[in-house]
Amino acid sequence: MLNSGSAASWLTQSAFRVLDFFLPRLCLFCGGVVGEEAGAAVCPDCEGQIEWVESPVCSCCGLIFPSREGEDRLCGPCQTDPPPFARARAATVYDGPAADAVKRFKFGRRMAYLPVLQHWLKRPRCRELVAAADILIPVPLHRRRLQSRGFNQALLLARAFPEARLERETLARVRHTDPQIGLNPKERRDNVRRAFAVPRPEEVKGKNVLLVDDLYTTGATVRECARVLRRAGAAQVEVLTVARVKHE
Ligand SMILES: [Zn+2]
Ligand SMILES: [Zn+2]
Numbered sequence: 001m002l003n004s005g006s007a008a009s010w011l012t013q014s015a016f017r018v019l020d021f022f023l024p025r026l027c028l029f030c031g032g033v034v035g036e037e038a039g040a041a042v043c044p045d046c047e048g049q050i051e052w053v054e055s056p057v058c059s060c061c062g063l064i065f066p067s068r069e070g071e072d073r074l075c076g077p078c079q080t081d082p083p084p085f086a087r088a089r090a091a092t093v094y095d096g097p098a099a100d101a102v103k104r105f106k107f108g109r110r111m112a113y114l115p116v117l118q119h120w121l122k123r124p125r126c127r128e129l130v131a132a133a134d135i136l137i138p139v140p141l142h143r144r145r146l147q148s149r150g151f152n153q154a155l156l157l158a159r160a161f162p163e164a165r166l167e168r169e170t171l172a173r174v175r176h177t178d179p180q181i182g183l184n185p186k187e188r189r190d191n192v193r194r195a196f197a198v199p200r201p202e203e204v205k206g207k208n209v210l211l212v213d214d215l216y217t218t219g220a221t222v223r224e225c226a227r228v229l230r231r232a233g234a235a236q237v238e239v240l241t242v243a244r245v246k247h248e
Contacts, residue, residue: 060088091243
């Protein structure tokens, strides 16, 4: 679903892909030369600035505990108000180069960042959730947002796992919503209420579903998706995102 603007940017990206073939690979973050053996176009210095999500985290919502001591355990909010998903996990903390990569990819349409983000999603902690899923469902965009952005970032990220079954039409965004940026947690929940639907519940009945998205902020969007999927009969819903906001 490319409009003329994104068709032009696609052409530019294709030209860059041809150039990539002849030029030394440069780090996407600092412009330094990256060795051929690197998994993605990130130099070791910039890679070293990425904060990976490590235990201890909330065993349910994946909240990163400020204290780096102890094991994974349930956070307070998940004890009093359990989310409709079983686990939410992310590869990186949304900060530094990881936050830049997510923003440049999603809002700047810089496709060069996609393989980097996909590479991060393949960390063992994330792969574990993919292996446990029957189907992967990218958080859908409303038709209007899809037309203005030109692509669904969640769908492109979910393609990091060609071995998994990807269902792109099972969950539908039936209501256009304002961006969640700048809203407080309650406003975020209200904003996405009744925004999603499962048109054919038989596609999720009894299945372990893994929702894929770029960023976990308060979890309002994936909570609403998970609620709708569970109501449609999904046995379990889990959530995988590239990055997660760290609440200090
Ligand atoms: Zn670098
Ligand atoms: Zn929690």
